[in-house]
Amino acid sequence: MDCISVFDMLKIGVGPSSSHTLGPWRAAEAFIKELEMASIFEDITHVQVDLYGSLSLTGKGHATDYAVMLGLSGADPEYIPVDDISTNINTISTDKKIKLGNKNVIDFNPSTDIIFNKDFLPFHANGLMFTASYGDKKYSTIFYSVGGGFITKEDAEIANMEVTCAFPYLFNTSTELLEICLRENKSISEIMFENEKSIRTEDEIHYELKRIWDTMLECMYIGCHTEGILPGGLNVKRRAFDMHRKLIGERPYANQQEWIISIRKTTVYFRQILKWVSCFALAVNEVNASLGRVVTAPTNGSAGVIPAVLMYYLVIENHKAGQKEIDQFLITAGVIGSIFKKGATISAAMGGCQAEIGVSSAMAAGALCELMGGTPAQVTMAAEIAMEHHLGLTCDPIGGLVQIPCIERNTMGAVKAINAAELALDTDPLFAKVPLDKVVNTMWETAKDMNNKYKETSEGGLAVAVNIADC
Structure with a gap:
C-alpha cells in the first residue's frame, strides 16, 4: 500500500509543467544531494545534463533547461521570486558559469552542457541523466520525472521495500x-x-x-x-x-x-x-x-x-x-x-x-x-x-x-x-x-x-x- 499524501498530489511550484519543469528541477536538487552524500561535491568541476524522450522533444517549450539550471543552482521552486527566474537564467547563460548548490561556482555552458537526446530510455518517457566530473573521474545518475512533480529512479521500488507506511488507513483502490x-x-x-x-x-x-x-x-x-x-x-x-x-x-x-x-x-x-x-x-x-x-x-x-x-x-x-x-x-x-x-x-x-x-x-x-x-x-x-x-x-x-x-x-x-x-x-x-x-x-x-x-x-x-x- 503506497502512502501518498495530499501534499504529494498538490505541490506548489513554478510553471509551465510539473513533469517537464518541476520534476527536472527536483531531480537536479536530488542530484546535488547525492554529490554531497558521496563526499565529492566540493571536487566537482563540470556537470553535463542529458535529457531523453519527451523531456527532450518538448523540453524547450516546457522550460526544462531553465528548470535544470535553477535546480542545480540551489533555487527552490516553492519560494524563488518568479521575477528572479529570467535574471538568474540570463546570468548563467551570459557568464557560462553556475553556482552549484548555491555554493560552488563551476563552468557551465547551457548550449553545450544541456543535451537534448530524442531517444527514449526504457523505464519511462521522461528521463534525464546528470554526469559530474571531478579530477579524472565521473559520477552519473539517472532520474525519471513521472508526472505531478514526482521523481524516481529505476531501482526506487527496491529501495522503498523496507519503508513502512505510517497511515492508519491503507488503500490503493x-x-x-x-x-x-x-x-x-x-x-x-x-x-x-x-x-x-x-x-x-x-x-x-x-x-x-x-x-x-x-x-x-x-x-x-x-x-x-x-x-x-x-x-x-x-x-x-x-x-x-x-x-x-x-x-x-x-x-x-x-x-x-x-x-x-x-x-x-x-x-x-x-x-x-x-x-x-x-x-x-x-x-x-x-x-x-x-x-x-x-x-x-x-x-x-x-x-x-x-x-x-x-x-x-x-x-x-x-x-x-x-x-x-x-x-x-x-x-x-x-x-x-x-x-x-x-x-x-x-x-x-x-x-x-x-x-x-x-x-x-x-x-x-x-x-x-x-x-x-x-x-x-x-x-x-x-x-x-x-x-x-x-x-x-x-x-x-x-x-x-x-x-x-x-x-x-x-x-x-x-x-x-x-x-x-x-x-x-x-x-x-x-x-x-x-x-x-x-x-x-x-x-x-x-x-x-x-x-x-x-x-x-x-x-x-x-x-x-x-x-x-x-x-
Missing part, C-alpha cells in the same frame, strides 16, 4: 477506500485527515492546506488582472483579463478577499457562471504558461481545474463557506488523485492528457460532490463520471508549449467536473454500472495502447496540424 469509510462511518476527507495526522500535526496540516489555497487564489487573481501576450512564440493573447473585466464590471475591491465578496454580488445566470468558471481556469493556466507560481493539481498543465471548481463553490454555491470547506475540498481531491497515481498515471508523457486534465477533473468532481453532501460512494462516482468522459484524451501541445490546447482544456475539465458532481448527487450508487476502479484500469490500458506521438512529444495531433508559423 476506491473499493478499499469505500470499505474503510463504511466500516469507520467517516467521509473520505475524514479518513484522509486521520492519515495525514500520522505524519503531521493538525496545525501543520491546516497551515499547509491554507498555503496551497492561498497560492491558488493568488494565481487566479494575478491571471485575472494581467493582460498581454504569453511568452514562447505562439503569440497567444491572455483572455482571462478581458473576460474578468466584463464579468466583474465596476464593483470595487482592494485585495483577494474583497474580490471574492465582489464576485458573489455578480449576476449568476447560467452563462455568467460558465464564464466565471472558465475565467478562473484560464487565469491559472495563463500564469502557469508564463513561468508563474501555481499548484500542481495534480500537474501544472491541469493546474486550473481544481481552483476553478473550488472558487465556483465559494462564490456561487456557498457564500458562507470558509477554510473548513476549502480544507475538505483539497483533502478529498488529493485522495482521488492518489488513486489514479497508484493505479494508472498522472504523466501526460505516459498517458496523454487524460492523465492530466482527466485526473484533475475527476479530483475536482469528487471533492465538489463531498462538499455538496455526497456520500463516499457518490464521491467516487463523480470522479468516475469525470474521467470516463476524458478517456483517450491526447497530449499534443503546439510548439511543445503548455498553451494550445492546454489552457482551454482546463476550462473544459472544470465544467465537466461540476456536471459530474451534479450527476452523481442525483444518482443512487447502487445503480452505477461503472465503478471508479474500472475507469482507472481502463485509463491505464488506454495509456499503454496510445501511440507515443500523442503523449507530450508534439509529434502528432494539433502539434503537427498547426505549427508556430501558422500562429
